[in-house]
Amino acid sequence: MKFNFSFAAIVFAVSSVALPVRADNIQHTSQLLATKQCPSCDLRNAGFVLSDLKGADLQGADLSYANLSRADLTGANLMGANLTGTSLNGANLMGAILVGANLTGTDLRGAYLVNANLAGTDLRMAYVEGTYGIPDYAGTPENFHAWGAIEAQNGNYRAAIDRYNTAITLNPQFAPAYLGRGLALFRLGNYGAAERDAKVASALFEVQKNPSGVEAAKNFAEVIEVARQPMNQGGGSNIGNVITGIGSLLLRFLF
Structure with missing residues (x-):
């Protein structure tokens, strides 16, 4: 019983230490929704389903495992963004800048990529079923x-x-x-x-x-x-x- 109690105490202590990281994430999420300006932000696991993010500055942001399904990212700057495991299912990325973005495990099914800049990206590990407008140079x-x-x-x-x-x-x-x-x-x-x-x-x-x-x-x-x-x-x-x-x-x- 003493061992179980000690283990629970350790888990609680570690969880408490991790709370400020989650708070920063919430702050950055609010910043993006309010201003559409969030370069280099920590947006891991954040939810932006159906969000209006037209022209948003997300250069270098960490959006790993975030949910941007059906979000409007027309003309958004995602240069160098970490989109590992991110859901962009059905998202509008027309004219978006994805130069050098990490697209490992990114869900781009049904996404709209017409005139998007995908220079320096690797789509081989992304899900592109039904993706519209993949440029010829992207593969x-x-x-x-x-x-x-x-x-x-x-x-x-x-x-x-x-x-x-x-x-x-x-x-x-x-x-x-x-x-x-x-x-x-x-x-x-x-x-x-x-x-x-x-x-x-x-x-x-x-x-x-x-x-x-x-x-x-x-x-x-x-x-x-x-x-x-x-x-x-x-x-x-x-x-x-x-x-x-x-x-x-x-x-x-x-x-």
């Missing part, structure tokens, strides 16, 4: 291809096509992006465009001496042909197997 062809695959796996085929289009813009010889885009087009019922992408992917894989890629692209072309068959010619009975095979083809070239 490699491999990154955009992987993001497209994630969108496709979640049934967001149009968003997947946008990601694959960016990968192809960055590297017109990136065969897996054509295959991924073709699969997304196929799921949207655009068999003609899907077939064209399958042929391009096959030709590129052949030039690049990638036999498994050539085989996958050719198998996909056959899948499209089967899907085009009228139901009374057996096409319908094979559609289930065809669609099942699409997922494995997509994962094959995820990286």
